[in-house]
Amino acid sequence: MYQLLSGLSLIEVSSFVASPTAGLYCAQMGAEVIRVDQIGGGLDYDRYQLTTEGRSLSWENLNRAKKSVALDMRTAKGRELVQELAAKTGQLITNVPEKSFLNHAALKAAREDIITARIMGWGDGRQAMDFTVNAASGYPLMTGPAEWDADTAPPVNQLLPAWDFICGAYTAFALLAALRHRDMTGEGSELRIPLGDVAIGTVANSGAMAEMLYRGSDRERLGNAIWGAFGRDFMSRDGKRFMVAALTSKQWAGLVEAFDIAPQVAAIEAAHNVEFAQSDHNRFTHRDELFAVFQGVADTLDYDVMAERLARAGTTFERYRTMHEAANDRVLVDDNPLFGQSPKNPSGFRYPAPGPFANMPQRERGAPHSAPYLGADSEEILAERLGLGTGAIGKLIDEGVVATSDADTLGTRS
Structure with a gap:
């Protein structure tokens, strides 16, 4: 205190x-x-x-x-x-x-x-x-x-x-x-x-009110995808679900490196005459094609391998946990100086x-x-x-x- x-x-x-x-x-x-x-x-x-x-x-x-x-x-x-x-x-x-x-x-x-x-x-x-x-x-x-x-x-x-x-x-x-x-x-x-x-x-502060008025309609449901940027949950080969996000060019480059998908990404860019490295808009607009490529790689790798690659590339990611798991997590709780025994x-x-x-x-x-x-x-x-x-x-x-x-x-x- x-x-x-x-x-x-x-x-x-x-x-x-x-x-x-x-x-x-x-x-x-x-x-x-x-x-x-x-x-x-x-x-x-x-x-x-x-x-x-x-x-x-x-x-x-x-x-x-x-x-x-x-x-x-x-x-x-x-x-x-x-x-x-x-x-x-x-x-x-x-x-x-x-x-x-x-x-x-x-x-x-x-x-x-x-x-x-x-x-x-x-x-x-x-x-x-x-x-x-x-x-x-x-x-x-x-x-x-x-x-x-x-x-x-x-x-x-x-x-x-x-x-x-x-x-x-x-x-x-x-x-x-x-x-x-x-x-x-x-x-x-x-x-x-x-x-x-x-x-x-x-x-209103988030910009969502202005967005609705500008669009003249509601935003569509996106499941676990991030609105307006690249991010979603994926499932590893061993059944572990994890979330990745790329809000910056550096984060995007890290994901492409970690998933080793540069040729596939280049092919989608060429097909639509767009580039993804500098554009949240383009990554979001073509998210479904990109999601399929990312999930295709995740299907072939266990989570521990995927997590090591994501960490090495400096990406933003996290595995989904139940709240009971979170409450017992060593990094989140046991080793976190935020917590103490009351x-x-x-x-x-x-x-x-x-x-x-x-x-x-x-x-x-x-x-x-x-x-x-x-x-x-x-x-x-x-x-x-x-x-x-x-x-x-x-x-x-x-x-x-x-x-x-x-x-x-x-x-x-x-």
Whole structure:
């Protein structure tokens, strides 16, 4: 864990993926992130997959390096405590609706320069989640085998909630921008980050929106081929599937060398009066003929031989793995300094955990931190942040407004 944000404290009232991701990235850079949850756990506390003890591996990994306060936010006193924590701290990350006790106006009344970063569904207030905004983006109807009929083929959803993770990362960025602005001007900020806008805005930033408008139609399905460039999956003689890509002239030359197909490529160029060395367009346009030549060579070689040739030629390639294989891969995980063993996971299950993705050669990344037990820091935070004494905190615990660590209970909601 890097300490670039040391000294910065955030209150996080979150559920599911995008909002916890924003807090996670800040925590991995050294911020003190105090996650406030409903006693017994919020909406995401028992998300699949659960261990036999009832602990969510999803929750555990999205909340590493954070602190945890458990309050009964269904009570007036519990909501008041959250508002006080947000005002004292000065920064809030949440996906709680604006029309709630955590609305910006109410928090600003308690602290003029407060910064709230709120993840929403759509900008007009409608609900949304990753899989629904993805349906609206158009990508699922451009994904799938090339031979599928354009009018009757089903959409293909992506398994990774990519829009959630992009939204979380953008929220962390927007929050830091607002912090910088406050440092310069003394002004607070209200940030609303609609998940739907992150999705459709990313479609536009990628150039895909302009492409559709220019074409006047949708892009055809290409299976595993790369749009607009040369790249696809191939199968080796021993049944190993691998992906190759050539986005530059050097990468293309490396593939031609590794597959030893210069004469065949020259023949296709001559037949169409084109050249491939300097043209993504030509390689993409004539991809089917080229794919056949490449697969013809792959049919004759085992993957280990093919991989050695591809590596020697400096190409861009990778073998397809199952996710279980990836999780057990020596290069990807075991020997990767990104990962370390996280101690004291609430689940009791030991496994490699990532630290911050950024690699800072002059700084020690350090071991990843574990997620907290729900409510593990309730007493500490209420005492330090709100100045409550042990008697006052004890009374709140007795009243059921505050809860302490659930280390000795299951992770499911009560």
